[in-house]
Amino acid sequence: MDIEQLKQLQDVDIQIANIYQEKTELEETLQKDEEAYKNAEITVAEFNKNYEQLEAEKKAKEAEIQQTTEMIKRWDARLKEAKSGREYQAFMREINGAKRDISEIENAVLKIMEELEKIDTTRGEEKKKIEEIGQRLQQTSEQSKSRISVLAKQIQDLDLKKNTIAKNITPTMLSMYEQIKKQRHKAIVGVKKSICQGCHVNIPPQLFNEVIMNNRIILCPHCQRILYYVEDTVAAEQKPKRNKKAV
Template sequence: MEAPTVTALQTLKALVALQEIDVRIRDLEKDRQQIPARMKEIDKLLEEKHHELSEEKNQLAEVELARRMLESDLKAEKEKIKKWEARLNEIKSNRDYQALSREIEAARKANLGIEDEILRKMQDIEDLKTSVSQKEEDLNESEKSLLEERTELKKKLDSLNADIAKEESTRAESLGQIDRRWLAQYDSIRKRRDGVAVVPVLDEHCQGCYMGIPPQQYNTVLRGEQIVTCPFCHRILYYAKSLEEMSEDKA
């Protein structure tokens, strides 16, 4: 697959372009990576808020039921006392009269306790109703903004997916211009060197590891007749000016 017409400079230029595409893809992927986590977080937050609200509504219903039961107990107890009071008038024996009077007194006292309990329940109902309506209001508000955010995230995700697909197709096209040997070298260095496999030289130094390059190798890089790798970090080296001149020649 060696293409003899491809010069070292052309290969370097294609490698630099490929690296630019790869850096863009990496950045896009980094942006994309954060989106599903936030979407999940939003879903969880909304679910929690709905759950909290429904828990409190259940609690309110329970307290309301308890209050109704207490009220019906109270009503039954009051009717019982009324019957006992009617019976009092028919009792002849003083002892029986005293006994029933004491029963009535005890029942009245118990009813006071039930009434207190009903008042406490009414206060609880009041408090729960306030809290439920606050939670409903809060949910309405936050749900609106969270759903908006979620819609935005979905849009962003779609657009990132489209951008990445576009970059990947450009990448696939650009691969054809690069000799396989250098492509393999590029890929292997890129993996080891955090995505940067092709670097410029400046003042006799590699701009990847900043080590000085021996003069003979440095001159070879400047001439651009063959591809040189850094003896220290093994990145592919290029001389920026010769690539620029090459672009100008083309233009």
């Protein structure tokens, strides 16, 4: 009878689904960590580039200060040799202008230094993140990867088992099973105390009797799942107890 084979098929399908879920979760966690690691590395590289650019800018500004200071010194020397008040005034103007330039450049240097400090702090945090993820990856990556390949092998084996079982099921039945599975997740469910275990709706007595007889495939009138009879275990357990009391 197809129903037994279908039950076996469903068992294998459920096993495959569970293993597949574990495998997917492992793969996703691994992928997430690897991506986070790569992203943090890219961020640090960007920070490094930014830092270098700002440092070069700072050096250029410091050189500018140096040059302007030298210029002031030269004007200072000429100031002492000024031949007229007008000449003296002209040198003084140049010197004062140069001093203002220097203080502006110094302010810019300070801003760059603040920026550098900020970058250094954030870069440090990213580096720490890289270290943390790196450690975690080192600890779990190999473990996860070997577990994933074990699970992949299990799925492969179960697929073979599924094919073997499917060979004993008529194609019509098989396609019916796959169709219901697609819609209802579980295609075959038990009927216990005349209640469908898939949708928990009562099965009419005549139909329930047919499920017990198991002469043909019966679908639940409510959820359209394939039904099989499940003995009411509570009632079955209670009976012997009564018997014991009677004895």
